[in-house]
Amino acid sequence: MCESSYRPYQMLKREIRRWDLVLLLINSIIGAGIFGLPSKIYALSGIYSIAALLVCAVIVLIIVFNFAEVASRFDKTGGPYLYTLAAFGKIPAFVIGWILLITRISTYAALINLLATYLVYCYPPFQGQIWRAAIISGVTLLLTLINFIGVKSSTRVSNGLAIAKVLPLFIFVIVGFFFIDTSLIQTSQSYPSSGEFATSVLVLIFAFTGFESVLVNTGEIQNPAKNIPFALILSILCVAVFYDLIQVVSMGTLPGLATSNTPIADAAQLFMGSGGGWLITVGAVISISGTLNSVMLVGSRVPYALSEENQFPGIFGRLHRKYQTPTLSLLWFSGVALLGSLSGSFLYALSISVISKILIFLTVCGALIKLRRNKRQPTSYFKLPWGHLFAVGGIFASLWLLFSSKTAELVDVLITTAVGLMLFALYKLFIRRSEEKD
Numbered sequence: 001m002c003e004s005s006y007r008p009y010q011m012l013k014r015e016i017r018r019w020d021l022v023l024l025l026i027n028s029i030i031g032a033g034i035f036g037l038p039s040k041i042y043a044l045s046g047i048y049s050i051a052a053l054l055v056c057a058v059i060v061l062i063i064v065f066n067f068a069e070v071a072s073r074f075d076k077t078g079g080p081y082l083y084t085l086a087a088f089g090k091i092p093a094f095v096i097g098w099i100l101l102i103t104r105i106s107t108y109a110a111l112i113n114l115l116a117t118y119l120v121y122c123y124p125p126f127q128g129q130i131w132r133a134a135i136i137s138g139v140t141l142l143l144t145l146i147n148f149i150g151v152k153s154s155t156r157v158s159n160g161l162a163i164a165k166v167l168p169l170f171i172f173v174i175v176g177f178f179f180i181d182t183s184l185i186q187t188s189q190s191y192p193s194s195g196e197f198a199t200s201v202l203v204l205i206f207a208f209t210g211f212e213s214v215l216v217n218t219g220e221i222q223n224p225a226k227n228i229p230f231a232l233i234l235s236i237l238c239v240a241v242f243y244d245l246i247q248v249v250s251m252g253t254l255p256g257l258a259t260s261n262t263p264i265a266d267a268a269q270l271f272m273g274s275g276g277g278w279l280i281t282v283g284a285v286i287s288i289s290g291t292l293n294s295v296m297l298v299g300s301r302v303p304y305a306l307s308e309e310n311q312f313p314g315i316f317g318r319l320h321r322k323y324q325t326p327t328l329s330l331l332w333f334s335g336v337a338l339l340g341s342l343s344g345s346f347l348y349a350l351s352i353s354v355i356s357k358i359l360i361f362l363t364v365c366g367a368l369i370k371l372r373r374n375k376r377q378p379t380s381y382f383k384l385p386w387g388h389l390f391a392v393g394g395i396f397a398s399l400w401l402l403f404s405s406k407t408a409e410l411v412d413v414l415i416t417t418a419v420g421l422m423l424f425a426l427y428k429l430f431i432r433r434s435e436e437k438d
Contacts, residue, residue, distance in 0.1 A: 012077060012219045013324045015152040018227045020159060021214075025235035027162035028210035028294040032114060034169070034243070035284050037207055038250035039263040045192040045200040046258075047185055049247055052200035057240035059201070059397050060208040064236050065384050066365045066394045067212065068229035072382035073371060077219030078305035080212055080360045085309060087367035091421075096363060097306050098420035099356040099413070100213065104299030105333070107353065108292060109341040112136050115288045122281065136341045139289075143296045144334040150323045151220045154297050161290030166242075168283030172268050172276075173245045179271035180252030202404050208239060209357050210291075212364070213298045216305065229382040299337070300330035311424065352413045358401045359413070365394030 016024065041049040070083050078085070081100060085093035116135045120126045126135065147154045192200070211232060218224050246264065250257055254267040265284075268276030304326035306312035316329040368384070368391040384390055 011324075012319065012326070013151060014220055014222045015150070016155055016217060016221045018222070018231060020155045021221055021227055021231040022235050022238075023159045023162040024155060024217075024294060024297075025211050025214050025231055026166070026239060027158050027290045028214050028298075029208060029235065029239050030165060030169075030242075030287065031210065031291045032111065032284055032288050033207055034246070034287070035262065035264050035280065037203075037243075037263075038247050039257050039260045040203055041200045041247070042251060042263075043258040044196045044203070046189045047251065048189070048192055048197065049200060049251075050244060052197060052204060053240070053244050053247060056201045056204035056208065057236070060205060060236055060240075061233075062390055062397060063361050063365065063394045064211065064232050065390045066361075066368050066387075067215065068232050069382050069384040069387060070364050070368050070371065071215050071218065071228045071232070072225045073378050074218055075224050076305075077217060077301050077308070079215035079218060080364055081216070081302070081305055082218075082309075083367045083371075084363050087370040088363070090309075090311065092363070093309070094306070094311050094424050095417050095420065096360060097302060097311065098424070099352065099359070099416065100216065101299065101302045101306075102416055102420075103353045103356050104213065104295055104302060105337050105340055108295045108299065108337040111288050111292050111295065112139060112337075112341045115139065115285065115292065118281065118285045118288065122285065133342055137338065139292070140334055140338045140341065143293055144330060146293065147296050147300060147330055148320075148323065148325055148327060150325060151217075151297070154293065158290065158293050158297070161286060161293060165283060165287040165290050168279050168286075169242070169246060169264070172264060172280065173242075173249050175272060175276075176249035176253050176267065180249065182252065184252050184255060185248075198404070202401065204243075205401065206354060206357065207243065208236065210294075211235065212357065212360050214294065216298045216301050219301075225378070225380050225382065296330075296334065296337075300326060300333040302329075303332055304329040311427075313427070352409060352416050355402065355405050355409050355413045358398055358405065362395060362398035362402065365391045365398060368394075 038049075041052055045052050071079070074082055074086075076082055078097075079100075081093055081097035084096045113132075113136070116126075116132045119135055120132070126132075146157050191197075215228065218228065221227055250263050250267050253271055254260060254263055257263055257267075260266045262280075265277045265280040268280045270276075272279070303312050303316040307314055307317035307329070316326065316332065318328055319325060320327045368387055372387065
C-alpha cells in the first residue's frame with residue numbers, strides 16, 4: 001500500500017444495498033447484552049417487563065422517525081456528525097464526531113476482550129495473557145483486512161454474522177414456545193413501582209441503540225434517501241418483536257429468571273439440554289463478532305468524515321485506488337483500537353457511551369426542527385408527517401433519558417469533550433501557523 005496507491009477525496013463506493021443495511025442495523029442493535037437482558041428487566045418489572053418493552057419500543061420509534069427524516073436529507077459519510085454540522089455548526093459537530101470516535105474505540109476494546117473471555121470459556125487452553133493478546137490481535141487484523149478490501153466484503157461478513165447471531169435466538173424462541181409453563185407467567189403479580197418500571201424502560205432503550213452509529217456510513221449506502229428510512233423503521237420493529245418473544249420464552253421456561261446471570265443460556269439448557277446452552281454460548285460469540293465488524297466499519301469512517309470537513313488531518317480522507325476504502329482512517333482506527341484493547345486504556349470511556357447516545361438523540365431531534373427551517377430543502381427526502389411533533393417528543397424523551405443517567409457519566413462526557421476540544425484547538429492552531437509560514 002504505497003503512497004501512489006491512493007487518490008485523495010474520491011467518492012466512497014455505494015455498495016450497501018437496502019437489505020444489507022437492514023441486516024447491518026440489526027447486527028449493530030442486537031449485541032451481547034441481549035443474552036443477559038431478560039433477567040435484568042424481569043427483576044425490575046416481573047411480568048410487566050413485556051409492557052416495559054412495548055413502552056420502550058414506542059419511545060425508540062419516536063426517536064427513529066426523527067433519524068429517518070434527518071438522515072434521508074444527506075448522502076455523505078458522517079451520520080450524526082454531519083447532521084449536527086449542518087444544523088448547529090462546527091464546534092457542536094466536532095464534539096459529536098469526537099464522542100462517536102472515542103465510544104467506537106472503547107466499545108471495540110470492551111467487546112473484543114469479552115470475545116476473548118468467551119473463547120477461553122469454550123476452549124480452556126486459550127487461558128493466559130499471551131493467548132488473550134493473540135486472540136485480540138488476530139481478530140483485529142482479520143477485521144481490518146475484511147474492511148480494507150472493500151465495503152462489499154465487510155457487508156457480506158456482516159450479513160452472514162447477523163443471520164448467524166439471530167439463528168440461535170430464533171431456535172431458542174421456536175423451541176422454547178413448546179416448553180412454556182404458563183404457571184410461571186402469573187398475571188396476578190403486583191405492579192412494579194413507577195421507579196422500577198422507568199428503570200426497566202431505560203435499560204431496554206439502550207438495548208435498542210446502535211442504529212445511530214451505522215448512519216455514519218451513509219456515503220456507502222445506495223439511495224440513502226429511500227433506503228435509510230425503510231431500513232431504520234423495519235429493523236427497529238423486527239428487533240422489538242424479537243425481544244418480546246425472547247422475553248416471553250425466558251419468563252415461561254426459567255423459574256429463577258430474576259436471579260440468573262445468563263438467562264437465555266440457562267433457559268435453553270433446561271428445555272434443550274446441554275446442547276442448548278452450548279448453542280446460545282456459540283451464538284454469543286457470533287453476536288460479539290458481528291458487532292465488532294460493525295464497529296470497525298463505522299469507526300473507521302469517523303476520521304474520514306471529520307477530515308472531509310477539515311476537522312481532522314486531510315490524510316485521513318484519502319481512499320485506496322483499487323478498493324475505494326479510507327485505508328489510512330481504517331488503519332488508524334484499528335491500530336488505536338488494538339492498543340486500547342490490549343492495554344485497557346480506553347475501557348474507561350465506556351462510561352460515556354450511554355450519555356453520548358442520548359446527546360446524539362437530542363441533537364438529531366433538534367436538527368429536524370432546525371433543518372426544516374432552511375430555505376433550501378433537498379429535492380427528495382423522507383418527510384415525516386407531524387415532524388415537529390415527533391421532534392418535540394424525541395427531545396422530551398432524550399431529556400428524560402439524560403436526567404435519568406448517572407452524574408459520574410456526565411462528568412466523564414465533559415472531560416472527554418474538553419480533551420477533544422483542546423486537541424481540535426491545537427490542530428487548528430497548527431494549520432493556521434502552517435498557512436502563515438506558506
